[in-house]
Amino acid sequence: MLNRRHTLLGLGAVAALAATPVVATEGRLNVVATTGMIADAARQIGGADVEVTALMGAGVDPHAYRQTRSDIAAMTRADLVLWHGLYLEAQMEDFFRGLARKREVVAVAEAMPKDLLRGHDDYADKFDPHVWMSPDLWAHVVQEVARALTAARPALADRFAANLERHLGELDRLSDYGRRVVSGVPQENRVLVTAHDAFGYFGRDYGFEVMGLQGISTQSEAGLNRIGALVDTLVERQIKAVFVETSVADRSMRALIEGAAAKGHAVAIGGELFSDAMGADGTYEATYVGMLDHNFTTIAGALGAEVPGAGMDGKLGAGH
The missing domain is CATH 3.40.50.1980 (Nitrogenase molybdenum iron protein domain)
Incomplete structure (x- = not known):
C-alpha cells in the first residue's frame, strides 16, 4: 500500500484534527467540479469554507458529457474549477483549455505520477482515467484538490490541511476494508x-x-x-x-x-x-x-x- 501519511501541503503536523471538516469563516470559496467524486473531495477538504457544485450527478457518464449553458454560467462565476483530466471528460477538454485563460482551472488527476497509471490498448497514447477505483490512488487526487483549494485561499491552509489528514485516514480505512472483504x-x-x-x-x-x-x-x-x-x-x-x-x-x-x-x-x-x-x-x-x-x-x-x-x-x- 502507498504511504499517504504526508501531505503535499507540508502541514501534516497539525495536532488537533476535527472529527468533521472544521467550521467556516466568512467568504466561502465557490468551487465547481465536474464529477461527483471530485466534488466530494472538495467538500471533504474544504468543509464549510467552500461551496461546491458538481456538474455531473448520479448516473451521468463523464465520457460522453458535454457542458450545458447553465454549466458554462456556473464555471465562469466560480473561484475555482476542478476537472479530472486523463481524457475522462473527453468532450469538454477544448472548453477547459479556453476557460483556463480566464479562470483558475485545475485537472486534478493530471498531477498523478504517471508510473502509477495504467495504459490501455484502446488508447495507446493515453492512460486509464478511472483512478478513483483505488483508494490508494485517489489519495493523490485528494491531495491535489487540497493544493488547489489552498492556492485559491492561502489563509485557510491550516484548516484544509487538518481536513486533508482526516480524510486520508478515511481512505486508509476504506482501502483496508476493501482488502479484508474481498479476501x-x-x-x-x-x-x-x-x-x-x-x-x-x-x-x-x-x-x-x-x-x-x-x-x-x-x-x-x-x-x-x-x-x-x-x-x-x-x-x-x-x-x-x-x-x-x-x-x-x-x-x-x-x-x-x-x-x-x-x-x-x-x-x-x-x-x-x-x-x-x-x-x-x-x-x-x-x-x-x-x-x-x-x-x-x-x-x-x-x-x-x-x-x-x-x-x-x-x-x-x-x-x-
Whole structure:
C-alpha cells in the first residue's frame, strides 16, 4: 500500500484534527467540479469554507458529457474549477483549455505520477482515467484538490490541511476494508465482468481479473464479436455473475446473459456497481467512501465472500 501519511501541503503536523471538516469563516470559496467524486473531495477538504457544485450527478457518464449553458454560467462565476483530466471528460477538454485563460482551472488527476497509471490498448497514447477505483490512488487526487483549494485561499491552509489528514485516514480505512472483504472471494471466482473497463485499478489492487464489455471509454462500441467472445469466456470458465453499472445502459450485459443461457450456462447479475458516477444526492453512496464501500461489498458478496450486509460502517442502503 502507498504511504499517504504526508501531505503535499507540508502541514501534516497539525495536532488537533476535527472529527468533521472544521467550521467556516466568512467568504466561502465557490468551487465547481465536474464529477461527483471530485466534488466530494472538495467538500471533504474544504468543509464549510467552500461551496461546491458538481456538474455531473448520479448516473451521468463523464465520457460522453458535454457542458450545458447553465454549466458554462456556473464555471465562469466560480473561484475555482476542478476537472479530472486523463481524457475522462473527453468532450469538454477544448472548453477547459479556453476557460483556463480566464479562470483558475485545475485537472486534478493530471498531477498523478504517471508510473502509477495504467495504459490501455484502446488508447495507446493515453492512460486509464478511472483512478478513483483505488483508494490508494485517489489519495493523490485528494491531495491535489487540497493544493488547489489552498492556492485559491492561502489563509485557510491550516484548516484544509487538518481536513486533508482526516480524510486520508478515511481512505486508509476504506482501502483496508476493501482488502479484508474481498479476501474471502475464492481464487477461482476472482473474475469481474462489467459493462466497460472501469475497474482495472480495482483489479490491480485487489487481485481480480477484470473484463469490460466496452473499453475504458463508454464511447467505444461493444460489437457482436466482443459479445460473442465474452459469452464463450463465461461458458468456458463457468463464470456465474456479471455486474451492471449505474452510468451505463445494461442492454449489452443482458445480451451476455442471454447468450450464455443459449449455450446452457446460467449467469446472474451480481449487482449494480458505481463506475463513473456516485449514488443519489443525499445518500451515503453519494460520498466517495460510500461509493467504494458499496462496490467492495457488492462485488465480494456476489462472488462468494461473507460480507457485512450494510457495508463497512452499517450505512449502505440507509438513504439520507
